[in-house]
Amino acid sequence: SETEYLNDLGALLWATPLQYVLTFGPLLIILFTSAMWRRLSAGAALTGFIVISALIGVSFSGLALTYTNGSIAQMFFATSAAFGALSLFGYTTGKDLSGWGSFLWMGVFGVIAAMICNIFWPSGALCFAINVIGVIVFSGFTAYDTQMIKQAYSDQMNPEDRNKLAISGALDLYLDFINLFRFLLALFGSRE
Numbered sequence: 001s002e003t004e005y006l007n008d009l010g011a012l013l014w015a016t017p018l019q020y021v022l023t024f025g026p027l028l029i030i031l032f033t034s035a036m037w038r039r040l041s042a043g044a045a046l047t048g049f050i051v052i053s054a055l056i057g058v059s060f061s062g063l064a065l066t067y068t069n070g071s072i073a074q075m076f077f078a079t080s081a082a083f084g085a086l087s088l089f090g091y092t093t094g095k096d097l098s099g100w101g102s103f104l105w106m107g108v109f110g111v112i113a114a115m116i117c118n119i120f121w122p123s124g125a126l127c128f129a130i131n132v133i134g135v136i137v138f139s140g141f142t143a144y145d146t147q148m149i150k151q152a153y154s155d156q157m158n159p160e161d162r163n164k165l166a167i168s169g170a171l172d173l174y175l176d177f178i179n180l181f182r183f184l185l186a187l188f189g190s191r192e
Contacts, residue, residue, distance in 0.1 A: 019062065026055040027112070030175070042163035049171050056178055063185065071190040078188075079181040086139055087173070090146030098151075100144045107137035127186075134183035138176050145172040 029052060037045065063072060090097060114130045149169040157165070 022055075022059045022062070026052055026059055029055065037168060038164070040164070042160055042167060045164055045167040049167055049174075052171065053174065060178075060182075063182075066191055067185060067189040068192055071188075072185065075181060075185040075189055079177065079184055082139065082184075083142055083177050083180060086142040087146045090143030091150055093143070093147070097144045097147045100140055101148075104137055104140050104144060107133060107140075111137060131183045131186045135180065135187065138180040138183065142173070142176045142180065145169070145176055149173075 037048070040048065067075075111130055111134050114126060114133075118126050118130065149165070149172070152165055152169075153162075
């Protein structure tokens with residue numbers, strides 16, 4: 001079984017219903033704090049970024065139970081290359097990508113709803129569709145977020161606002177990378 005290699009803490013985290021808290025906890029925190037994110041001070045935003053990153057790191061530890069190390073490394077490098085190319089596209093394109101936002105957010109909520117349905121009514125075809133749509137959505141978000149950060153930046157900004165923009169932009173791109181990696185790994189990763 002997957003849990004035979006776990007220590008007591010790992011078994012508590014991944015062999016109990018607590019695994020759902022670890023899986024969905026970071027997402028829920030992000031959704032609840034996103035409304036007030038812009039009103040936070042730069043220090044509070046940085047603290048939130050660190051907490052969210054730590055929770056995602058813990059939730060990603062479960063990937064080592066499911067996928068081979070080589071597969072994780074291979075998908076990490078593939079995600080890095082795709083993320084770099086998509087971000088470069090978003091930064092350099094002359095096309096206005098601001099219209100993509102609402103479409104991409106609808107995709108995120110559709111993927112979340114489908115993931116919840118797949119927990120209760122597992123389906124291989126639905127899982128495949130979720131992963132394909134997830135790759136498309138977060139590929140789009142990478143280009144979109146890069147362009148939005150570029151457009152929002154101004155030399156006239158006060159240092160506090162510039163720091164908040166940097167932290168907010170870093171969080172957006174971090175989440176794009178993490179989600180793109182997770183969906184690519186689910187599509188192409190080799191399982192243990």
